[in-house]
Amino acid sequence: MNPIYLGGGAVALFVVYVWSLYNGLIRESTEIDEAWGQIQVQLKRRADLIPNLVETVKGYAKHEKGVFTDVTKARTAVMNAESPVEAAKADNMLTGALKSLFAVAEAYPKLEANASFMQLQKELSDTEDKVAYSRQYYNAQLLEYNLKVKTFPNNLFVGAFGFTSREFFKAGEQEQNKVDVKFS
Amino acid sequence: MTISSQIRSNIAKTYVLMSVFVGLVIAIGYVLGYALGYGSDFVWIATLFAVISSFSSYWWGDKMVLAMSKARPADRKKDFDFFTVAENLSIAAGIPKPSLYVIDDTAMNAFATGRDPEHAVVCATTGLLDQLERRELEGVIAHELSHIKNYDTRLLAVISVLAGTVVFLSDMFMRNLWWGGRRSSRDNDNNSGGIILVIGIVLAILTPVFATLMQLALSRRREFLADASGADLTRYPEGLARALTKLTKDKEVLEAATNATAHLYITNPFKGKAYGAWFANMFNTHPPIEERIKRLRAM
Numbered sequence: 037m038n039p040i041y042l043g044g045g046a047v048a049l050f051v052v053y054v055w056s057l058y059n060g061l062i063r064e065s066t067e068i069d070e071a072w073g074q075i076q077v078q079l080k081r082r083a084d085l086i087p088n089l090v091e092t093v094k095g096y097a098k099h100e101k102g103v104f105t106d107v108t109k110a111r112t113a114v115m116n117a118e119s120p121v122e123a124a125k126a127d128n129m130l131t132g133a134l135k136s137l138f139a140v141a142e143a144y145p146k147l148e149a150n151a152s153f154m155q156l157q158k159e160l161s162d163t164e165d166k167v168a169y170s171r172q173y174y175n176a177q178l179l180e181y182n183l184k185v186k187t188f189p190n191n192l193f194v195g196a197f198g199f200t201s202r203e204f205f206k207a208g209e210q211e212q213n214k215v216d217v218k219f220s
Numbered sequence: 221m222t223i224s225s226q227i228r229s230n231i232a233k234t235y236v237l238m239s240v241f242v243g244l245v246i247a248i249g250y251v252l253g254y255a256l257g258y259g260s261d262f263v264w265i266a267t268l269f270a271v272i273s274s275f276s277s278y279w280w281g282d283k284m285v286l287a288m289s290k291a292r293p294a295d296r297k298k299d300f301d302f303f304t305v306a307e308n309l310s311i312a313a314g315i316p317k318p319s320l321y322v323i324d325d326t327a328m329n330a331f332a333t334g335r336d337p338e339h340a341v342v343c344a345t346t347g348l349l350d351q352l353e354r355r356e357l358e359g360v361i362a363h364e365l366s367h368i369k370n371y372d373t374r375l376l377a378v379i380s381v382l383a384g385t386v387v388f389l390s391d392m393f394m395r396n397l398w399w400g401g402r403r404s405s406r407d408n409d410n411n412s413g414g415i416i417l418v419i420g421i422v423l424a425i426l427t428p429v430f431a432t433l434m435q436l437a438l439s440r441r442r443e444f445l446a447d448a449s450g451a452d453l454t455r456y457p458e459g460l461a462r463a464l465t466k467l468t469k470d471k472e473v474l475e476a477a478t479n480a481t482a483h484l485y486i487t488n489p490f491k492g493k494a495y496g497a498w499f500a501n502m503f504n505t506h507p508p509i510e511e512r513i514k515r516l517r518a519m
Contacts, residue, residue: 069315074311162304169312170456177314 048214057190061199063180068153068202071174072120075205079114079169082130086111089156093137096147100140120174124206127167134160147195171205178202231371240445241382242271248389248427251420278378282334285377291321291343303350305361306342312453313365318342322349327472331485332364333373340368346475352463359460360486361370362450370449372442379438384433390424440507447512449518461516468509 090104110130117123140159141147148154182201185194194200249265276284296303299322310317318332318340326347334340342364352360367373451457467487474489488506 071314078311092310158300162308163299165308166311167306173312173314 054193057193058197059183061083061181061184061194064177064184065138065202066176066186067094068177069168069180071177072205074170075120075123075167078163079117080128081086082160082167083111083115085156085160085163086130086134089137089153089160092153092156093141093147096150097140103133103137103140107137109133119203120205121203124171128206133165139180175204188208221278231374233375235381237375237379241386244386245429248386251281251416251423254416254420269385269389273382278335279373282339282377282458283371285331285333286341286343287320289323289343291323294320294344299349301354301357302344302361304356305354306365306472307367309358309362309365309453313362315340315365315369318365318368320344322346325474327474327489328352328467328470329474329485329487329489330360330515332363332367333377334368335374335377336371337368340373342368347470347472351466351470355454355456355459356463356466357457358454359450359458359463362453363446363460363486364450365453366446366449368447370442372446376435376439376442379435383428383435386431387428391425392419392427443506443512444515447516448519451516457516461513464513466508 088109090107093100094104107130110126110133113126114123114130117126143152184190185199185201294303299320303320306320307317315337317338318334319342321341321343323343323345324343327345328348328351330342330344330348332340332342344360344363348360349357367376429507447457447460450460454460464487474485485506487509
């Protein structure tokens with residue numbers, strides 16, 4: 037065969053490879069940014085519920101000051117978090133603080149029976165699910181992207197385009213046991 | 221196969237199915253038309269019928285199903301768990317939240333439909349919403365969302381209308397043969413007409429059976445896949461396993477379900493008896509629940 041055709045074919049193949057690699061990475065990093073936006077929306081939603089919750093609990097348990105400061109501090113940390121790593125840390129702190137808040141609430145049967153407290157509790161646990169699920173989606177997208185960036189031969193070219201592997205949003209305890217999915 | 225390759229193959233299958241179906245109906249129409257002595261008129265009618273039903277099933281399948289099941293839109297306050305669980309799992313699946321509907325029926329069941337994630341519908345009965353805990357409901361909704369994300373809903377919506385059309389056409393042929401058979405024997409009183417007539421009858425009997433069996437086999441495979449990818453969404457297969465256990469105990473028949481919509485539901489809405497014979501499985505829209513629970517618990 038004519039060597040010119042062979043060389044031309046190889047160059048064309050290479051161009052197609054780089055083209056699809058670049059576009060794929062652009063698409064995936066846009067999806068990751070979107071997923072991160074979704075996490076922020078849910079974290080904000082959760083933070084917005086907290087002042088109300090604190091007020092309600094205060095009405096029944098005024099002297100449990102330590103818990104309130106912890107929750108408020110953790111909430112501020114979540115609101116100010118910039119990167120996924122910071123947000124994850126602050127979020128875990130807030131989860132812990134809320135746990136002790138609800139532990140305190142258990143000592144006040146009247147508070148536990150309060151309708152708006154029950155509603156807040158329901159909304160809060162739903163928002164926690166939302167945070168967990170948006171984090172799960174973010175991490176799944178990120179896994180795909182990081183795999184692409186790090187594997188050979190992609191790793192030889194991605195640097196030139198400025199793509200680097202990114203940081204996971206660290207999972208809380210629920211997500212440690214990942215499910216094995218089998219297809220038959 | 222990975223999930224994304226499953227999705228691609230589902231989308232491709234839909235288009236292949238739709239075109240194969242249209243071709244098949246034209247061919248059958250041709251044979252039957254000559255067998256009956258109507259000539260090519262029958263082909264045109266059959267073609268028109270096939271094209272219209274193909275496209276209407278694609279575009280309006282979701283609305284047709286909802287109208288058939290008499291569902292009302294879900295309300296965030298009234299159906300808090302249903303609404304929020306669907307919202308949350310859509311986030312996890314990375315698809316827009318589907319429109320949610322509720323059927324007022326004490327039988328426990330749920331289904332999903334729609335041609336793509338942007339036009340998807342998830343529908344649950346009040347029986348299901350009342351009797352399941354939140355984690356169990358998550359399992360069920362994740363299963364339904366997986367049907368949507370994997371494009372099973374499109375494939376199944378299209379295939380069920382198509383299979384229905386084949387059944388209808390062959391039914392029409394058999395009726396015609398019964399009432400108008402004399403005319404054809406007068407027109408082509410020769411051997412080749414007789415052979416075509418025999419082929420026509422054989423086709424009319426066999427095609428609906430094959431169409432239905434194919435539809436059911438496909439539907440059963442999709443259930444296992446949706447169970448697995450649903451568990452991947454919730455990361456908690458036990459939720460769906462427990463929900464399915466509750467569903468097996470529910471002996472009520474869902475009145476809103478018809479033969480045309482049965483395959484959409486999470487479990488068979490007719491609650492058929494547990495058949496012993498191997499061939500009975502071929503006529504089920506769903507794999508046995510026990511088998512599904514076993515696979516979920518093994519994950």
